[in-house]
Amino acid sequence: MTGHIPVHLHVNGQAHDLSLDPRVSLLDCLREHLRLTGTKKGCDQGACGACTVLADGERINSCLTPAVQCDGMEIVTIEAMAGHGLGARVQEAFQTHDGFQCGYCTSGQICSIVAMLAEHRDGRPSAETGDLTAPVVLTDAEIRERMAGNLCRCGAYNGIVAAVREVAGA
Known part of the structure; x- marks a missing residue:
């Protein structure tokens, strides 16, 4: 796993310690690594909002946000x-x-x-x-x-x- 970065996310009140490629979007992290599939991949370009989640209370397009950028943040998805x-x-x-x-x-x-x-x-x-x-x-x-x-x-x-x-x- 060379090139991976340790990332600590708080998602829907649960702590997750992950090792991620820095290119992985928060959307793909949620769906593929944490199996939280309620957040949808629409356009994968930040144009549709289907992937909107809350990061420290602010709405973000998770398809455009690198998961490593959210290290230490509180992420809330539709599941919560x-x-x-x-x-x-x-x-x-x-x-x-x-x-x-x-x-x-x-x-x-x-x-x-x-x-x-x-x-x-x-x-x-x-x-x-x-x-x-x-x-x-x-x-x-x-x-x-x-x-x-x-x-x-x-x-x-x-x-x-x-x-x-x-x-x-x-």
Whole structure:
């Protein structure tokens, strides 16, 4: 295993000590080394968001992120969302509002929504935010802008926006 680097990851609350080729993406590490297959490989170019996970609470495209870059970080995937208060509420709202059809993008959408709602709670603006001196209101346009990095080939965007509105309003 020459050329491999020791990597310590905390994934969904469990510690993992791995020896990885530095070229291995976090996505491939999760799926192939840790057998966490809920995170999906869509485009493998960072364009679709199907691979979105949380790294220290921030949403990232795991297909573009080298696993070695995440050494020591807390990684949260869709597998942990049912036990995550906000994640569980987002999953329920997805069911209520038909926020998914084929389901391929759903794991990335849910992880992204959890992080997006935290960004909103922290007062971070988006490209859609008009007045930076006032509290940001999650309008449909604001939600769509903040979720623009997550594509849905089936076009379930209205259900996704409705699910975000429900959870954000609770």
